[in-house]
Amino acid sequence: MKATTIKFSLILSLLVSFVSCQEQEFYEKEFLEGVGVEKPTPNNDDGNTGDVDPNVDPDVDPDPNVDPDPDPDPGICGGGELQNASDTFNQNTGQAQKVDILWVIDNSGSMTEEQQSLASNFDTFIQDFITKEIDFKMAITTTDPRDAHNGNMVGNPDDLTSAAAKADEAKFLNDFSNYVQVGINGYGREKGFQTSASFMTKYPTFVREDALLVVVYLSDEEEQSSGSVSDYLQGFQSLKANAGMFKAFSIVMLPTDTAQNQWETVGSRYIELAEQSGGTASSIQEDFHTVLGDMGGTIVNLLTSFPLSGVPANADITVEVDGTVKEDGWHYDEVTRSIVFDNGHIPDAGSIVIVYYYQCGGS
Incomplete structure (x- = not known):
């Protein structure tokens, strides 16, 4: 894990020398550079970067020991x-299954009710983890990309581990409930991808080599970071030796949902990241008891x-x-x-x- 982290950090640092930028630009570009993305160009009001094109080939084994019959479905890949x-x-x-979970919470002005719903229904999400003695640790950040908040950890991560839950489950649940209600004074342009990428750069030891990495996004608006979804997917996957060990889950506005307020918009990019990574996207308008219970069950099943x-x-x-x-x-x-x-x-x-x-x- 140390060698992987060092290599990743060295690659990430190359981008910094290209341009002087604000702190939120630095962390986003450092993360994207880790997957070979070219230097972006500033194009918006808060100093964030423009879209970029990845140049990363899929990791394939050209000659596996067991070779299925060649070309069984000609044309299935279109032009590929x-x-x-x-x-x-x-x-x-023989060992406890491990999972590292980052919660990315929208802290804009419309999110009070959703934060409260997450806090009050969290026990349905985590119960299987506790009863099955899964080795978990969690952290929380927000969608606010401004310098003072971009990817910063909320609360004490030592309070959000399986060890903490085993020592005092009631305190553990109460700590999560308090931490996850991150307030509603955040930036109006939610950038959950940027802030979660910045979190990974700021706290590299959060990711354990042998643990499933899960990022959960909660937002009632579209994701507005400047990089493409595939850029961020590759960046998160590069943190794991096996790209399949990263999964994104989203609780957002789905295309079938009806907006209750003018600021509610479909979270298309959050949905796309979840689907591309093999996670799931759920409606922010559904009962959180059901949503969180289903999500927790899916993650537990992934561990086996x-x-x-x-x-x-x-x-x-x-x-x-x-x-x-x-x-x-x-x-x-x-x-x-x-x-x-x-x-x-x-x-x-x-x-x-x-x-x-x-x-x-x-x-």
Whole structure:
């Protein structure tokens, strides 16, 4: 983890020398530079950067040991072509499953009710984590990109861990409830991607090498950071050795929701990041008890599955456990893009699991 963090930080720092900029620009560009994004150009009122084009090829294995039949679906990739890909996992059921969760809360003037709903229903989200003794830690930041707030941690992260919950569950729940009500005096142009990227740059030790990384966004307006969704997706995925170990979840206005106020807008970019990462997007207008319960259950299930780094282009997937191809006892979850083993077929601790599949590459 130290080598990965150092390498990531060195790459990120290259962008800083290009231009003198405000603090919020620095953290956003430093994060995006980590995935090879070219230097952006300022174009808006608060000194943030313009859209940029990534130049990152998907990580594929050109010659995996188990090779599905070549080109089974010609034309499925449009102008591109099918490429062999594989992901390797070391089954670790002998240890507690780990997850790092960052909550990104909209602190603009319209969010009082939603913050209160999150605070009062959080127990439905976290209960499975506690009862199943999952090793979790959480942190909170806001969507405010201004210098004094951009990606800053809210509250004491030591209060938001599985150890804290085990020591005093009532205090743990109360601390989260207090911290997550971040107020409504934030900047009116919500930039959750920028602030969550800045958080990762400011607090690199938050991300544990062997933990699932989850970012949860809560907002009633569209995301307004300057980089593209794919830029941020690649940036978050680059923090993990296996890109599938990053998932975004969003509680936002969905296209099917009806705006109750003029400032409520569909969170298209939040939805896109969730879908592209294999997370889920939920309606901010739904009952938070249900939304948070479902979200927590999905994350817990991810901890016992094998998230793929790419998106299979078809159903031709091969699963190998300790050198033996498994014809049954597992299924592919399209929503979370994960291999899930059925009860009675879960690999033993220490097993090597390799998943071979096709994904679409460039033309």
